[in-house]
Amino acid sequence: MTRAAVMGAGSWGTAFAKVLAEAGTETTIWARRPEVALALDTEHQNPFYLPGVQLPPVRATDDHRVALDGADLVVLAVPSQSLRANLDRWKGDIGADATLLSLCKGIETGTLLRMSQVIAEVTGAEPGRIAVLSGPNLAHEIVQRQPAATVIACSDAERAGAAQRAIATGYFRPYTNSDVIGAEIGGACKNVIAIACGIASGMGLGDNSVASLITRGLAEIMRLGVALGAQPVTLAGLAGVGDLVATCTSPLSRNRSFGHVLGAGGSMQVAQEATNGQVAEGVKSCTSVRALAAAHQVEMPLTDAVHRVCHEGLSVNEAVGSLLGRRIKPE
Template sequence: MTRAAVLGAGSWGTAFGKVLADAGTEVTIWARRPEVAEALATDHRNPYYLPGVQLPPVAATDDYARALDGADIVVLAVPSQSLRSNLLVWSPSIGPDATLLSLAKGIETGTLLRMSEVIAEVSGAAPERIAVLSGPNLAKEIAAGQPAATVIGCTDAERAAAVQRACVTGYFRPYTNTDVIGCELGGACKNVIALACGIASGMGFGDNSLAGLMTRGLAEIIRLGVALGAEPVTLAGLAGIGDLIATCTSPLSRNRSFGQVLGSGGSMQAAQEATHGQVAEGVKSCTSVRALAAAEQVEMPLTEAVHQVCHEGLPVQSALEKLLGRRIKPE
């Protein structure tokens, strides 16, 4: 039987642990807080992040070495900006042939590395051992067993297929893709566009505005992806437009909810409180994506506007006026 260690017991880590267990994989979830591990191990619930969801029997611990012991698949389910510091601690306990699967969606601040690149640099794992998971995967819906699809990106097609078999269920349908760059950029950039859509919604704008933002946002993502070597077809699939639609439109999306508070006149602190302290990845990723675009000389005006609103104090009305005041051109 395949054995998986899920390192991180937030909403998505817990939900994906459920998927793995439902698929017949032996699962141990590591939680940073002992009380979360206790709730998972004894009650098979996570009242802190997925209240009301009954989990299948899974092992849980606050001892990462115990979780990693004998794991064939190591699922990295921590926020993108804390992945490096955590992995520095975990790496010595990871098996030499274990597959490292990243659930994090972001670009690392400062280094501008994708998560697979951070994993390779810190762990020393060869690229073919590193996989990423991306797609329209809202944790609460998946935990409830609602039908969903995802993409497992890995340069080693056989390893990707092994992860695919470990998480396929009657409600969760994984596809594989060797375009890791496309899968990761779609997942990182859509959070920024979701902030923009949330801001627009908070300002009272309707579906025409949101459709325009998503479409032009996708154009930005494709431009950056192509510059970095991604396949455009990947960004037209689940890891691109699929994830973009879910994150930009769902009230379950933390990034959209965060942006909505800003659009309605709330402060950054109020937006953080409204998302109950959970990480809205796009708030930090907008700066990293903006810097990456600048390094590649790729124009990303929506990303620039979101960065200015979140980090430079630009009023949302001024951001809108700047976007609408740009010179007109062919699509």
């Protein structure tokens, strides 16, 4: 029987622990904050990130050694930019043959590494031990058992299958895939495009505008993914289009909500407050994705515009103007 440790007790980590437990997998959640761990362990609720949601009985702890003890599936559910520092603390307590399943979506600032590359570099794990999960998986819908699908990407088909069985439920359907690069690029870039769609929504622009941003955003993601070795079919599936559409259109999406505040005239600080202190990954990822694209000579104008709005003081009106003023060309 699989024993899972979910390292991170934010909304998605908590929701994923619920999926694991309801799939029959023995599950322990690690929380950075003792008060979160206590609420999860004694009340089976996370009032800080998923208030009002009753969880099945799962163990919770703020001691990573307790969580990792005996775990053969280690689920990494921390913000992408903190993954390296956390793994540095955890690596000595991770089982030598444990599968490392990343829920983290981003490109590391500075190194421009994908999350699976960060995991391999810090832990020394072989690529076949590292899996990535990505798909249209909004935590607040998952905990309500609303039907959803996802992708587990891993170069080792046997490990991917084992992880698939550990999370499969009547409402959560996992598919396997060997294209780790595609799953990670789709997951990192969609957060950036979601900020752009949120900005458009906040400005009062309609569905035509948002649909155009999603479609051109997908073109950017595919260009970068293919340049890095991803399979286009992956980005046309759940880990690409599926995740992109959900994140760009749902008010439950932190990245879209962040962008919406900016589009409505709010400051970066106000936008951060609107996400209840939870991380909008696209704010940092836009810079690292932009740099990664430049390193591979890939044109990503939407990503560039989001970076300039978030980090260089470009107004949203100027950003729209710069995009519309680009030269016309074939699709």
